Amino acid sequence: MLFFYFISLPLTMGMVILTLKYFSSPDVPNYVLFTVGYTWFCSFSIIILVPADIWTTIFGNYSGGISFFWSLTYWSTFLLTWVVVPTIQGYEDAGDFTMVERLKTSLHENLVYYLCVGSIALVGLILFIIFSKNWSGDILGFAMACSNTFGLVTGAFLLGFGLSEIPKGIWKNVDWTFRHKVLSHKVAKMAVKLDDAHQEFSSAIVVAQATLNQITNHDPLRPYTNIIDNILYQMLKEDPSFKPQGGRFGENDMDYNTDHKSMAMLRRRLRIAREEYCRYRSEYSSFVLEALELEDTVRNYERRNITGWKFVSSIKPERTGKLGPSFDMMEFIWRCVVRKQLEKLLEIILGCISAAILLAEATILPAGVDLSLFSILINSVGKQEMLVQVAAFVPLLYMCICTYFSLFKIGMLMFYSLTPRQTSSVSLLMICSMVAQYAPPISYNFLNLIRIPDNRKTIFEKRMGNIDDAVPFFGKGFNKIYPLIMVIYTLLHVTNFFDRVIDYFGNWRIFKFQNQDDDADGFDSSGLIILQKERAWLERGHRVGEHIIPLARNFSSMNVDIEPGSNNTQMASAVIGTMSQFKPLNEEVQHVTSRETITKKHSSTREHQNKQASNTKSTLEESTSFKSVMRPKSEKLSSTWELMKSGLVNFKSILEVNNYLPLRQTEENTLSSIASSSESLDDIFQRLKRPTLDLRDYGADNDRMF
Structure with missing residues (x-):
């Protein structure tokens, strides 16, 4: 009876451990890893316990084992979600210097949250008493139904979004051209995000150094400054490739030396800035490597007759030995032939499962009709225990994947991040809390799709309670109505109804959810240039992202765009060919090798800020809004040159994009110059902002203004 459950438990444990190792940051403490791992294990235990519960209910083999495991997993998940995980999350997010202070901060924040939730629950209880005067039932079951109502309703819409997005996304990403366009935009x-995170981290370091210099040795806050100083030194020691530059002071950045709470805020700011920088650097590296591997795949497929069906990588060392050519051929067959066909087959299978789930959800309301393919399959396999549980587990697992896919995609835009090997403790705890909250509602929703003979209820349904009792305002049968609403929502989403409505009302575009289709209209010229430079740097032995920081600060001045359907190689050659006629500048940034050098740099920055304190507020705001353009002394002269510059650059870009100006170099010469050039990306984009060569006759001073 529990054979499938006991087989799945060790597999679930192994999956949880591997997932934690893959996503968690090296700085995550062990107690956080244990808490997250145990929460995930309990959540997935609920999912693998559902098939065993269905088997025992169909054939009447009730036992105390199922009931015991339900109580253990459900209440463990409940306590972890509402008590343990929020407390540890607040503790990890606090910037206080002692364990007691961090725990107090966590309890205070959670107390405020629980008071808000308790007030809402009290209002709901009052409304329930008003609308259900003659109600009599299980109080515990009613409480469980209330706690899961939010997950049931919102989980249905998350499920609908995932049912349409996952198959559609797999089908679109099979197309190499589509994926290349998306990756060029993502890169x-x-x-730009990496540069912003780099500047924020640099600013946090500058502020920390300035604050430390303001506090004397006899100041009561000196012990806190020593802790921050050690943290700062450890950060720079762990990441010697980080080069602080571009740090700026904000309006209230010199107010951290007032008390220990402000010092705790400074410590928290340093931690968040470093985590954000590491996260964006990891995501940038993954996108760049994926794009370069995709370019290699396309190139090898086009030259398959020349290479003899062997995969030749431009970013990985060549295989040697007797088995090297065989492995190259196997890699070619996998990347260029088999993988694409398997992804298409997977999309078709997942699309059929999505359609079957929507059909089952849509036919819950009719009482005498059973059109659920899963219910028919489970009831038709007879008394074969393993087949019954596998037939129940596969669609339930897919429903969980769809729901969590939507949950992570929405949550990563607002609340947390899920980055391989760079996910912080706070993000891991928030994610595990979300997973635990939606595991029981997903299981309950799936049980509604199964028609068990004689209308028998599973043990889980009895313990969960009835959602009709939790939401009496909609009348009896609401648990059969809300899935139908989800089906309608999913069909509207598949037909892009919401995007069309938002596009029709132009002012509503702020509510539009960003997806891959928005990045597939054409290649991004900036992304193509970055990929070309990263490939050249990799061939020289550099790491991905090692020289990217000075680049993104000039993206706002780029006006060259690549239209949909254009040849991306020719367009990139046109852009880079214009840049190749200038002599390269030496802009190598020296590494900061000691804390004393950083301190001197930050001290000079602080002195410069003090000298500029007499400037007007508008001047300060304008100087900080432009990251790499120096403001001239004369505003009139500056505005004149800015207008001339933008007009000439726009005119020149339009002419070159539309092929009115001849290219100065062929595509082969351009690509070879990219690979052999020692120019930095900062130089390239500085030249992109300059007009044509004729403007150099105006003199060196005018050239500096561009």
């Missing part, structure tokens, strides 16, 4: 956007 360009992530480069």
Whole structure:
């Protein structure tokens, strides 16, 4: 009876451990890893316990084992979600210097949250008493139904979004051209985010150094400054490739030396800035490597007759030995032939499962009709225990994947991040809390799709309670109505109804959910240039992202765009060919090798800020809004040159994009110059902002203004 359950438990444990190792940051403490792992294990235990519960209910083989495991997993998940995980999450997010202070901060924040939730629950209880005067039932079951109502309703819409997005996304990403366009946009956007995170981290270091210099040795806050100083030194020691530059002071950045709470805020700011920088650097590296591997795949497929069906990588060392050519051929067959066909087959299978789930959800309301393919399959396999449980587990697992896919995609835009090997403790705890909250509602929703003979209820349904009792405002049968609403929502989403409505009302675009289709209209010229430079740097032995920081600060001045359907190689050659006629500048940034050098740099920055204190507020705001353009002394002269510059650059870009100006170099010469050039990306984009060569006759001073 529990054979499938006991087989799945060790597999679930192994999956949880591997997932934690893959996503968790090296700085995550062991107690956080244990808490997250145990929460995930309990959540997935609920999912693998559902098939065993269905088997025992169909054939009447009730035992105390199922009831015991349900109580253990459900209440463990409940306590972890509402008590343990929020407390540890607040403790990890606090910036206080002692364990007691961090625990107090966590309890205070959670107390405020629980008071808000308790107030809402009290209002709901009052409304329930008003609308259900003659109600009599299980109080515990009613409480469980109330706690899961939010997960049932919102989980249905998350499920609908995932049912349509996962198969559609797999089908679109099979197309190499579509995926290349998306990656070019992602690389360009992530480069800008990485630069912003780099500047924020640099600013946090500058502020920390300035604050430490303000506090004397006899100040009561000196012990806290020593802790921050050690943290700062450890950060720079763990990441010697980080080069602080571009740090700036904000309006209230010199107010951290007032008390220990402000010092705790400074410590928290340092931690968050470093985590954000590491996260964006990891995401940028993954996007760049994926794009470069995709370019290699396309190139090898086009030259398969020349290479003899062997995969030749431009970013990995060549295989040697007797088995080297055989492995190259196997890699070619996998990347260029088999993988694409398997992804298409997977999309078709997942699309059929999604359609079957929607059909089952849509036919819950009719009482005498059973059109659920899963219910028919489970009831038709007879008394074969393993087949019954496998037939129940596969669609339930897919429903969980769809729900968690939507949950992570929405949550990563607002609340947390899920990055391989760079996910912080706070993000891991928040994610495990979300997973635990939605595991029981997903299981309950799946049980509604199964028609058990004689309308028998599973043990889990009895313990969960009836959602009709939790939401009496909609009348009896609400648990059969809300899935139908989800089906309608999913069909509207598949037909892009919401996007069309938002596009029709242009002012509503702020509510539009960003997806891959928005990045597939054409190649991003900035992303293509970044990929070309990263490939050249990799061939020289550098790491991905090692020289990317000075680049993204000039993206806002780029006006060259690549239209949909254009040849991306020719367009990139046109852009880079214009840059190749200038002599390269030496812009190598020296590494900061000691804390004394950083201190001197930050001290000079602080002195410069003090000298500029007499400037007007508008001047300060304008100087901080432009990251790499120096403001001239004369505003009139500056505005004149800015207008001339933008007009000439726009005119020149339009002419070159539309092929009115001849290219100065062929595509082969351009690509070879990219690979052999020692120019930095900062130089390239500085030249992109300059007009044509004729403007150099105006003199060196005018050239500096561009």
